[in-house]
Amino acid sequence: MMTDAVDRILAQWEKARPDLDCRPMGIFGRISRASRVFGSRMEQVFEKEGLSTVEFDILATLRRSQAPLTPTQLYQTLMLSSGAMSTRIDQLVKRGLLQRQASDEDRRSNRVALTEAGRHLIDSTLEAHVENQHRMASALDSDEQHQLACLLRKLMTDEQR
Amino acid sequence: MMTDAVDRILAQWEKARPDLDCRPMGIFGRISRASRVFGSRMEQVFEKEGLSTVEFDILATLRRSQAPLTPTQLYQTLMLSSGAMSTRIDQLVKRGLLQRQASDEDRRSNRVALTEAGRHLIDSTLEAHVENQHRMASALDSDEQHQLACLLRKLMTDEQR
DNA sequence: TATTGTTATACTCTATAACTATA
DNA sequence: TATAGTTATAGAGTATAACAATA
Known part of the structure; x- marks a missing residue:
């Protein structure tokens, strides 16, 4: 061994x-x-597209939700502070990847949405990312990959004492 | 499931x-x-003893080596820059947990050693840490813990492309 | 010339809390 | 009063590179 x-x-x-x-x-x-x-290794893929890991996570969260999300939903999902999230959104808006949409129901709030450019960027980055993950997992065969995922899930269940 | x-x-x-x-x-x-x-969760255990995770890692590396190590050996083991390591050692020396010993062979260098206080602190922190890890792993039975460790080792072997 | 370790600098990232607008 | 989000501030931690001493 x-x-x-x-x-x-x-x-x-x-x-x-x-x-x-x-x-x-x-x-x-x-x-x-x-x-x-x-x-x-994942960071290197993101960097090729000019994204940090957190920025990728924000765009990916919006992409897989297939709907705009509020800043609060985003920072809770990504385990960031509200302040950190505002800063991140600002920068991505400046780069034309996100836009803030005023909310009709609650005028304190807004929805963060991918722009056309943001959607294109996250879609292509995601493809490179998934391909990279397949490479990184390739030391295990398909069964072993499944076993590992199940064991990790079980390890984290129930937030035991 | x-x-x-x-x-x-x-x-x-x-x-x-x-x-x-x-x-x-x-x-x-x-x-x-x-x-x-x-x-x-591990950090919480270290904090009770007034240690950060990196500080724990430094003391633990010296403890398990059972011998003083050079700053270079330490920063290579812990994947830190030399500057960051110097700063960390400084603080632990100030707190009386480490001491720098001049090297006889190479007068540019020195060896970092645990003090009596440092050794006592890492020994007791380590016991709490190991106990905590057993709790954290307890969602898996003994066989599953072994399987998980083996799959993780295999996943990381050979730094595949 | 190269290497060991320290120091000085600057940067990135974040949390915190104060603040505003609205509920 | 409480909540959503932004802004301002400060702090932790690091890498980088310049530096001094020695190999």
């Missing part, structure tokens, strides 16, 4: 603190590393 | 872009979310 950096870390802990059962680090250490490594 | 936020996102994509096979998002979307959610 192949060993990786996390296996070596676990072996070190076994020597330094043999009283501790550090096996869960085999999961969380790899999740953390995978998030950094794969996140940076 | 239980569904989660990522399943709902995948269902949206299926409607909005049925031409794309977005299944890998079931893996990478969950890795990214897991890293944020679990990372924040």
Whole structure:
């Protein structure tokens, strides 16, 4: 069996603190590393289109919703503060990728919508992104990919104590 | 079968872009979310001891090495810049958790070592951390935890194209 | 000349909170 | 009074590059 950096870390802990059962680090250490490594690879795809990861997420959220969303819906979905979201929307509006539409029902609010240019950009970036993800997952066969997704879903269920 | 936020996102994509096979998002979307959610839970444990995640990582790296390390070894292991590492070491030295030892072989260099206080702090924090990780992994049984670790290792092998 | 480590600078990103307009 | 969204401020953290000392 192949060993990786996390296996070596676990072996070190076994020597330094043999009283501790550090096996869960085999999961969380790899999740953390995978998030950094794969996140940076995805970022490279977004950067080719001039987007940051957060900007991609905003455009993608609007694209898959197939409808304009309020800033509040967006920052709750993306786990950002309202202030951070306003700043992001501003910049994307300036670049002609988003537009704010006044709301009829509540005049405090507005709806953020993709422009024609924004829709074209997110559609083409998304295609490159999905292709990239298929490449990144290719070390696993189709069954293994399914198993991994199911185990991760189960790991995160119920927000256990 | 239980569904989660990522399943709902995948269902949206299926409607909005049925031409794309977005299944890998079931893996990478969950890795990214897991890293944020679990990372924040681990951070809470570190904060109780007055440590940030990076500070914990520095002390833990020295603890499991069971030997002083150079700043270069530390920033390479932790994927930080040399400048960022210097700043971090400074603060931990100020707090009496680390000390710099002049090197005999190379007078440009030095070795960073845990102080008595640093060693005590990392040992007790580590125990709380490992306990916390066991709790976080408890949604999976022992076999599933092993399977998940193996699949993550395989996913990251060979840095494929 | 190259390398180790530190320092100084600037930048990115964010949360917080004050603020406005409206409900 | 509470809520939606924007703006202004400040802070955390980092990378970069210039620098000093030594190899």
